[in-house]
Amino acid sequence: MGRRLDHGESRRLTRLSGPTGEIARQWLWRGLALPGVLWLLAFFLVPFYAIFAVAMGGLDPIFLSATPEWNPLEWDFGTFTSVVGDFFAGPLGTTALRTLIYVLVACAACLLVGYPVAYFVSRRAGRRKGLFLVALVAPFWINYLMRMLAWVNLLGRDGQVNSALGSLNLPTPDWLAGRPVTVILGLVYGYIPFFILPLYAALDRIDSNVIQAARDLGAGPRQAFTRVTLPLSRQGILAGLVLIMLPMFGDYYTPNLLSGSPRTRMIGNDIDQFVNGTVTAGAKGASTTIVLMAFVALLMGYYLVSVTRSTREAS
Amino acid sequence: MAYHPRENWNPASRRRLWSRRDVLKRASALGLLLPGMNSLLAACGEGISTPTGSTAAPGTTGAPGSTAVASTAPPTTLIPIPTPQNRITQPLFDDNPMIASGLSPEAGPLKIYNWDAYLNPDVLLRFEEEFKVKTELTTFFNEEEAIQKLASGELAFDIWFPTVEITSKVVAGKLIQPLNHDYLPNLVNVWPWLADPYYDVGSQYTVPYTVYQTGIGWRTDLVDSADVENLANPWDVFWNSKYKGLVGLYDDFEETLQVAMFRAGIQDPTKAGQADLDAAAAALAELVDLVDIRYTIDGAYDGIPQGKFGLHHAWSGDMVNAQYYFPDGADTNGVLRYLWPANAPGSQSKALIGNDMLAVLRTAEHPVLGHAFMNWFLDPEISLLNFSWVGYQHPQVTVNPDSLVADGYVPDYMASAVVREEDFSNSQAYISTQLDPQTELMWVDAWTTAKAGV
Numbered sequence: 001m002g003r004r005l006d007h008g009e010s011r012r013l014t015r016l017s018g019p020t021g022e023i024a025r026q027w028l029w030r031g032l033a034l035p036g037v038l039w040l041l042a043f044f045l046v047p048f049y050a051i052f053a054v055a056m057g058g059l060d061p062i063f064l065s066a067t068p069e070w071n072p073l074e075w076d077f078g079t080f081t082s083v084v085g086d087f088f089a090g091p092l093g094t095t096a097l098r099t100l101i102y103v104l105v106a107c108a109a110c111l112l113v114g115y116p117v118a119y120f121v122s123r124r125a126g127r128r129k130g131l132f133l134v135a136l137v138a139p140f141w142i143n144y145l146m147r148m149l150a151w152v153n154l155l156g157r158d159g160q161v162n163s164a165l166g167s168l169n170l171p172t173p174d175w176l177a178g179r180p181v182t183v184i185l186g187l188v189y190g191y192i193p194f195f196i197l198p199l200y201a202a203l204d205r206i207d208s209n210v211i212q213a214a215r216d217l218g219a220g221p222r223q224a225f226t227r228v229t230l231p232l233s234r235q236g237i238l239a240g241l242v243l244i245m246l247p248m249f250g251d252y253y254t255p256n257l258l259s260g261s262p263r264t265r266m267i268g269n270d271i272d273q274f275v276n277g278t279v280t281a282g283a284k285g286a287s288t289t290i291v292l293m294a295f296v297a298l299l300m301g302y303y304l305v306s307v308t309r310s311t312r313e314a315s
Numbered sequence: 316m317a318y319h320p321r322e323n324w325n326p327a328s329r330r331r332l333w334s335r336r337d338v339l340k341r342a343s344a345l346g347l348l349l350p351g352m353n354s355l356l357a358a359c360g361e362g363i364s365t366p367t368g369s370t371a372a373p374g375t376t377g378a379p380g381s382t383a384v385a386s387t388a389p390p391t392t393l394i395p396i397p398t399p400q401n402r403i404t405q406p407l408f409d410d411n412p413m414i415a416s417g418l419s420p421e422a423g424p425l426k427i428y429n430w431d432a433y434l435n436p437d438v439l440l441r442f443e444e445e446f447k448v449k450t451e452l453t454t455f456f457n458e459e460e461a462i463q464k465l466a467s468g469e470l471a472f473d474i475w476f477p478t479v480e481i482t483s484k485v486v487a488g489k490l491i492q493p494l495n496h497d498y499l500p501n502l503v504n505v506w507p508w509l510a511d512p513y514y515d516v517g518s519q520y521t522v523p524y525t526v527y528q529t530g531i532g533w534r535t536d537l538v539d540s541a542d543v544e545n546l547a548n549p550w551d552v553f554w555n556s557k558y559k560g561l562v563g564l565y566d567d568f569e570e571t572l573q574v575a576m577f578r579a580g581i582q583d584p585t586k587a588g589q590a591d592l593d594a595a596a597a598a599l600a601e602l603v604d605l606v607d608i609r610y611t612i613d614g615a616y617d618g619i620p621q622g623k624f625g626l627h628h629a630w631s632g633d634m635v636n637a638q639y640y641f642p643d644g645a646d647t648n649g650v651l652r653y654l655w656p657a658n659a660p661g662s663q664s665k666a667l668i669g670n671d672m673l674a675v676l677r678t679a680e681h682p683v684l685g686h687a688f689m690n691w692f693l694d695p696e697i698s699l700l701n702f703s704w705v706g707y708q709h710p711q712v713t714v715n716p717d718s719l720v721a722d723g724y725v726p727d728y729m730a731s732a733v734v735r736e737e738d739f740s741n742s743q744a745y746i747s748t749q750l751d752p753q754t755e756l757m758w759v760d761a762w763t764t765a766k767a768g769v
Contacts, residue, residue, distance in 0.1 A: 059752060260609035260614075262600070273766070278755060282459075
């Protein structure tokens with residue numbers, strides 16, 4: 001039996017349930033969102049604007065380093081347009097195209113390898129689900145750079161991988177001599193946990209009764225998967241892909257550590273070179289970052305549209 | 316907004332350096348007393364190079380009194396660019412005085428700002444024991460980062476380790492303070508060539524730290540020494556397809572573009588034009604398929620002993636240290652070799668040589684202690700202690716280069732990596748020189764092309 005509302009509670013509810021209450025509720029939620037909005041303004045928009053200010057800025061006359069121009073009316077678009085031109089008909093375009101291919105191949109590999117793992121853990125692991133989850137999270141305990149350095153030793157000319165291949169009388173390639181496959185596998189290895197976890201969460205949320213209903217209506221296991229499980233896990237796949245694609249596009253240490261060859265250079269290497277390898281090319285680095293961000297924003301846009309559409313369909 | 320090319324608007328890079336207004340505003344604000352306002356105003360029209368007098372360094376080929384920058388050079392910088400032919404006496408500023416003589420060192424701690432792994436920790440311990448003070452070592456990743464932080468004025472380090480290339484900038488920007496030589500009696504221990512260096516005549520702001528050459532390192536079990544040493548131009552070895560998969564160059568745009576230019580016979584890379592840079596970029600791009608080139612920073616001292624490379628672009632100090640990077644239990648058996656191409660018999664190719672420096676920062680809270688540290692570092696015994704760990708030599712008069720081998724600091728098979736004072740006067744030596752900003756941007760573009768892996 002429910003508790004009877006006292007007078008005060010009753011008054012408060014009355015106040016919040018009327019039109020005035022609706023307005024109060026809206027302001028309450030806006031107030032709660034305010035810290036987050038301020039956080040975003042401070043730590044996203046301001047640095048974002050700073051990148052523009054550096055890209056369109058000048059050079060310090062003494063130290064010759066890039067100096068931001070905060071007044072947009074004084075912006076100089078010379079470097080930026082030059083960099084955009086380089087993307088279409090210059091060395092940056094070659095590197096950007098290579099980066100795109102590496103990222104797409106690595107994402108496809110993550111999907112092929114990661115989906116079955118996430119599916120197994122969420123739906124088939126039973127009582128050992130916790131154990132598998134710990135195993136999935138375990139790589140996060142070790143720094144990304146450390147894991148890559150471990151691979152440098154494993155993949156060396158006389159490393160353990162080649163020792164194992166040699167013992168099976170298989171060819172022993174020089175994995176670290178500028179091979180695209182090594183860099184792509186490095187990307188897959190480095191980022192796949194970030195793909196699996198959101199996908200696992202999405203698969204775990206699927207009501208098993210829905211799948212059961214599909215089976216009851218005559219769908220075979222394959223049909224139930226392709227027509228029920230896969231569509232319902234689409235948001236998890238997209239979230240995982242977005243999570244891994246964004247850092248992959250800016251990655252420069254994986255190709256640096258596992259290759260060092262121009263043949264496997266990615267766009268992040270160019271940005272690193274402009275910003276860290278020279279004094280005067282900071283604006284080129286910032287401009288390249290803006291172009292990269294614009295491309296990545298397209299991906300984010302697709303993701304947001306997709307999520308909005310799914311939410312609308314679900315409601 | 317449009318800029319006239321003479322206002323340092325470069326159509327090639329379409330990059331604005333500064334406007335006439337900026338030049339006047341910023342220069343006057345900073346009290347830049349480069350030789351006369353006439354030069355400064357001239358800069359607004361044509362860009363300036365404003366050396367304060369020039370006398371050729373000993374052993375160099377420059378004509379006394381000559382200025383470094385040809386009239387055809389791209390618009391340059393407010394800051395004079397020192398070269399051995401264009402010796403620079405750095406300006407003194409009223410608002411950046413040197414410390415008075417006769418002061419006692421402060422109680423510390425001595426705050427040091429240095430590159431990573433560029434100072435023997437035992438040296439610091441010795442200094443702490445001897446001067447009864449604490450030391451605090453902070454490292455920076457690259458010089459750009461260091462300058463940005465120091466220019467903010469928020470950091471109060473006492474001692475800094477800048478490179479020669481930025482001397483004029485950090486003096487004009489008043490990041491470092493003039494030195495009082497009363498505290499530096501050990502300066503007499505430094506090679507004369509560097510005790511009165513072209514970049515800071517009279518050592519008014521800096522004292523030399525270590526010296527280095529840039530050459531070629533290799534393993535005799537992977538590379539035939541004759542393929543390096545017998546070449547008329549030893550830099551050619553990097554283009555030898557016989558060593559495919561074994562070749563590495565430094566991931567450093569200046570050093571590596573220089574290799575391609577030295578190979579092409581260019582004597583002074585700072586004067587290289589766009590066609591020279593394009594040719595250098597093309598030659599480096601050719602290496603991708605020819606030898607599976609890889610670019611690294613640790614390939615000489617670590618990659619060669621580990622067997623990742625048989626042949627690598629190498630700083631002399633890296634090769635001295637490489638002996639310690641063989642895998643545990645490996646039989647090194649003297650397989651390492653080093654050649655500075657300028658020293659190769661009959662070689663006509665140029666090769667880089669240079670040095671780094673010590674300076675006391677203007678914001679130093681312990682400047683007297685900083686001078687004491689600097690002077691203490693110029694002591695031969697301390698220099699050797701530091702050399703034994705960092706692998707890079709100090710230019711000490713009292714340290715006979717031959718004794719470095721005899722005393723076991725350098726293995727005999729690596730004797731060629733010992734730098735001598737006369738190397739700076741070698742006719743094939745190319746002294747490390749700052750690029751002007753427009754030229755640097757041209758080099759960056761060439762480097763980006765070379766590394767695109769097309």
